[in-house]
Amino acid sequence: xxxGKSIAGRLVFALLLVACGLGPVAxxxxxxxxxxxxxxxxxxxxxxxxxxxxxxxxxxTGCVANYHGSQSLDQELRSDVQASNPPxxxxxxxxxxxxxxxxxxxxxxxxxxxxxxxxxxRYPVPWQALESQLRPQHDAHxxxxxxxxxxxxxxxxxxxxxxxxxxxxxxxxxxPATWAELGALSAAIGATGGTPxxxxxxxxxxxxxxxxxxxxxxxxxxxxxxxxxxxxNGTLPWSSPAVRQAWTTWRSIIMAGQPTQGGVPAALLTNxxxxxxxxxxxxxxxxxxxxxxxxxxxxxxxTLPDGRHPAPLADYxxxxxxxxxxxxxxxxxxxxxxxxxxxxxxxxxxxxxFLASDQAQGIWPGLPAGSAFSVDxxxxxxxxxxxxxxxxxxxxxxxxxxxxxxxDQMPIALSTAFNEAVLxxxxxxxxxxxxxxxxxxxxxxxxxxxxxxxxxxxxxxxxH
Amino acid sequence: MSVGALSWVRQAxxxxxxxxxxxxxLAGRISTTRVVLARLRWAxxxxxxxxxxxxxxxxxxxTSTVTAASGRTAATLMEVxxxxxxxxxxxxxxVRSLVADSPAQAVDDDxxxxxxxxxxxxxxxxxxxxxxxxxxxxxxxxxxxxQLIVYSGLVEQAYIYFASTDPDTQRLGFADLVYxxxxxxxxxxxxxLDDLRDRQAQGQLDTQVSSxxxxxxxxxxxxxxxxxxxxxxxxxxxxxxxRFRRAVNWPLAAMTALLVALCGxxxxxxxxxxxxxxxxxxxxxAVRADHAVTPQALPPAGxxxxxxxxxxxxxQQTVGCGWSHAVTxxxxxxxxxxxxxASAQAAPQDFGAVWAIPLAGALLVLLGWWGIQLRIREYxxxxx
Numbered sequence: 001x002x003x004g005k006s007i008a009g010r011l012v013f014a015l016l017l018v019a020c021g022l023g024p025v026a027x028x029x030x031x032x033x034x035x036x037x038x039x040x041x042x043x044x045x046x047x048x049x050x051x052x053x054x055x056x057x058x059x060x061t062g063c064v065a066n067y068h069g070s071q072s073l074d075q076e077l078r079s080d081v082q083a084s085n086p087p088x089x090x091x092x093x094x095x096x097x098x099x100x101x102x103x104x105x106x107x108x109x110x111x112x113x114x115x116x117x118x119x120x121x122r123y124p125v126p127w128q129a130l131e132s133q134l135r136p137q138h139d140a141h142x143x144x145x146x147x148x149x150x151x152x153x154x155x156x157x158x159x160x161x162x163x164x165x166x167x168x169x170x171x172x173x174x175x176p177a178t179w180a181e182l183g184a185l186s187a188a189i190g191a192t193g194g195t196p197x198x199x200x201x202x203x204x205x206x207x208x209x210x211x212x213x214x215x216x217x218x219x220x221x222x223x224x225x226x227x228x229x230x231x232x233n234g235t236l237p238w239s240s241p242a243v244r245q246a247w248t249t250w251r252s253i254i255m256a257g258q259p260t261q262g263g264v265p266a267a268l269l270t271n272x273x274x275x276x277x278x279x280x281x282x283x284x285x286x287x288x289x290x291x292x293x294x295x296x297x298x299x300x301x302x303t304l305p306d307g308r309h310p311a312p313l314a315d316y317x318x319x320x321x322x323x324x325x326x327x328x329x330x331x332x333x334x335x336x337x338x339x340x341x342x343x344x345x346x347x348x349x350x351x352x353x354f355l356a357s358d359q360a361q362g363i364w365p366g367l368p369a370g371s372a373f374s375v376d377x378x379x380x381x382x383x384x385x386x387x388x389x390x391x392x393x394x395x396x397x398x399x400x401x402x403x404x405x406x407x408d409q410m411p412i413a414l415s416t417a418f419n420e421a422v423l424x425x426x427x428x429x430x431x432x433x434x435x436x437x438x439x440x441x442x443x444x445x446x447x448x449x450x451x452x453x454x455x456x457x458x459x460x461x462x463x464h
Numbered sequence: 465m466s467v468g469a470l471s472w473v474r475q476a477x478x479x480x481x482x483x484x485x486x487x488x489x490l491a492g493r494i495s496t497t498r499v500v501l502a503r504l505r506w507a508x509x510x511x512x513x514x515x516x517x518x519x520x521x522x523x524x525x526x527t528s529t530v531t532a533a534s535g536r537t538a539a540t541l542m543e544v545x546x547x548x549x550x551x552x553x554x555x556x557x558x559v560r561s562l563v564a565d566s567p568a569q570a571v572d573d574d575x576x577x578x579x580x581x582x583x584x585x586x587x588x589x590x591x592x593x594x595x596x597x598x599x600x601x602x603x604x605x606x607x608x609x610x611q612l613i614v615y616s617g618l619v620e621q622a623y624i625y626f627a628s629t630d631p632d633t634q635r636l637g638f639a640d641l642v643y644x645x646x647x648x649x650x651x652x653x654x655x656x657l658d659d660l661r662d663r664q665a666q667g668q669l670d671t672q673v674s675s676x677x678x679x680x681x682x683x684x685x686x687x688x689x690x691x692x693x694x695x696x697x698x699x700x701x702x703x704x705x706x707r708f709r710r711a712v713n714w715p716l717a718a719m720t721a722l723l724v725a726l727c728g729x730x731x732x733x734x735x736x737x738x739x740x741x742x743x744x745x746x747x748x749x750a751v752r753a754d755h756a757v758t759p760q761a762l763p764p765a766g767x768x769x770x771x772x773x774x775x776x777x778x779x780q781q782t783v784g785c786g787w788s789h790a791v792t793x794x795x796x797x798x799x800x801x802x803x804x805x806a807s808a809q810a811a812p813q814d815f816g817a818v819w820a821i822p823l824a825g826a827l828l829v830l831l832g833w834w835g836i837q838l839r840i841r842e843y844x845x846x847x848x
Contacts, residue, residue, distance in 0.1 A: 070607045075610040075614055076611075080606065204614075205614040207643050
């Protein structure tokens with residue numbers, strides 16, 4: 001044997017071994033330095049739906065992303081950040097939290113690349129205006145992003161069962177367009193002995209927020225966008241006539257005719273996602289449900305007396321929140337889930353780019369049992385039913401005025417106090433002035449620039 | 465041969481070139497004995513290094529597995545199990561303290577609730593410090609701890625509202641009681657701990673207990689090379705007796721005895737550590753069985769509207785029915801957990817393997833080298 005050939009042969013063989021060993025590793029994920037931790041407040045069905053999005057991400061990039069859902073996302077995320085152990089990506093639903101973490105430096109700026117580089121410009125104008133507010137007060141990276149809108153929901157909606165409403169006879173002339181018509185409908189339902197409104201305030205650990213949605217929607221439509229913005233930003237007091245009127249208006253509409261089924265105490269103990277059970281019960285437990293569009297996934301999971309699951313359009317529809325006199329049309333309260341970056345890495349940036357992509361934007365909205373909506377007008381997700389198409393149309397109208405959920409824009413302490421005040425108001429409406437005075441006190445503290453917990457006091461505006 | 469030719473060999477001093485030519489000629493004439501001795505020496509040294517190296521790896525992995533399982537995983541598992549038990553009982557005590565008809569019972573239950581809550585918090589803190597599970601399980605732990613803060617806040621608020629004489633305010637207290645109990649039992653704190661305990665920690669412990677490093681098959685990694693080395697040693701004794709007419713090569717005999725002793729030592733240590741790990745696993749299972757609580761119904765509602773409401777919600781499965789859980793003997797439960805934890809943490813020992821194996825390896829190499837070197841020197845004397 002010639003030594004030279006032997007050595008060369010052994011070298012070639014060794015190189016082949018190395019290549020074979022590294023090949024699979026190389027193909028498994030270029031730029032995936034480690035597995036990602038993604039945190040959000042989705043659980044059960046929503047978590048499973050988001051799991052499909054992450055599965056598509058893993059299939060495309062080879063990067064691994066592990067989702068962790070928590071009911072106490074706010075508390076857990078703050079604890080993680082304080083312990084310098086944040087997740088890689090967090091799905092945050094409160095704009096005030098996005099700005100808070102950006103101001104404190106916990107949130108990392110990022111840029112979208114390639115086909116996703118103009119993702120924000122694909123949003124309708126109102127959403128571009130909303131998204132532009134999601135950045136720190138002192139922005140050291142003006143060209144970068146701090147959040148993308150992963151999915152959105154319409155909050156100014158009232159849901160009903162068309163078959164049940166049809167049985168009201170003359171009392172039902174179609175979806176009410178004005179507040180007066182809604183009041184008349186509520187009273188008419190009450191007059192028949194029925195319970196007009198489905199109320200479920202339990203949403204641990206944030207019980208009471210369904211009531212805050214009511215008050216925000218009423219204030220927005222009753223007193224206008226300017227008053228709403230001032231109230232959210234702390235310049236319109238809680239004890240002002242406009243805000244006080246929103247509370248009393250709410251009380252009057254939900255107590256029209258017969259009290260809510262089981263009375264107010266039952267409303268405190270009914271879970272917000274279980275109101276559909278009364279809507280679809282026979283005999284019907286309640287007729288109207290003021291809820292955000294994400295309630296549709298819970299409706300579809302309910303069971304009708306005949307064993308079917310409620311179907312969109314046939315068993316549930318919605319009408320937009322009615323207008324008040326002098327109110328300009330096409331104003332809606334909305335909410336969203338924002339994808340944010342807490343740990344810089346190539347894998348995390350890949351994930352954010354993927355979440356902004358047409359592919360990711362179409363997965364969850366395209367699920368028949370899901371109720372997610374994309375604000376990316378070019379993503380073209382196929383909404384499987386006409387009800388979803390109507391919701392999507394209202395969310396993406398370029399001439400609409402869209403306002404984020406008010407309590408989601410408030411400091412966390414004020415938002416928590418708002419939830420608690422709603423519960424106390426339901427039990428004892430005579431204490432309204434006392435409750436509003438307390439909320440004013442909390443608001444002054446929360447907005448105090450000398451408050452060490454007040455990292456930044458952003459000013460939010462509706463998008464139009 | 466003529467004298468003249470021989471006179472050249474005996475008389476003329478070698479030139480430098482001739483000296484080198486003679487050295488090369490002698491070197492080219494490598495005898496069979498020299499080859500065999502050299503090969504025996506390297507075979508025994510190489511074999512000793514291989515056996516000791518593999519033994520160190522297997523022993524090290526086995527020890528680290530046992531250490532991780534008993535010192536961290538089992539500890540985490542039992543702390544989480546204890547916390548779950550404490551929280552289940554705390555919630556039941558909290559509910560009873562708020563809706564009980566007897567003020568004296570309410571005070572006792574309130575005191576016991578706070579004690580159980582403190583114990584649970586301490587157990588969760590200890591579980592986090594044990595660091596016996598992966599990142600995903602750590603998130604479950606953080607989630608449970610964050611939600612426990614929320615739970616405590618709701619309970620304190622409930623106590624405040626229940627203390628009011630205003631019936632409406634008391635209804636708010638009852639609502640907070642329900643919210644807190646739901647957070648504990650329905651997709652909340654206990655669910656996070658269950659996932660951590662059952663899927664993460666127990667799964668990890670099961671993996672560690674069934675670790676291949678503690679199985680007999682892992683011993684083959686060093687046992688087979690050891691058997692081959694024993695065969696080489698046997699061949700060496702036979703060859704050296706025939707070639708050099710020595711009955712026994714004592715260094716190689718000592719090497720043989722040391723190798724056998726090392727194998728026996730490794731086998732015993734592995735068996736003991738495996739048995740200890742099984743004991744830890746059994747104790748953890750026993751503690752978990754003790755922590756399983758049998759639900760019992762609340763006393764009849766009678767005129768107590770709150771109890772009636774809770775019973776109705778429990779039957780409708782709209783809440784987690786936490787108040788229906790019995791409260792076991794707290795002192796006994798906490799004592800069992802402490803004893804089991806102490807037993808588990810006393811397990812890891814390597815019986816000196818960290819120094820015994822390298823020392824044995826060094827002695828094996830030395831004896832092998834020495835045993836052959838004696839014969840190599842003897843053979844050189846013969847050759848010259």
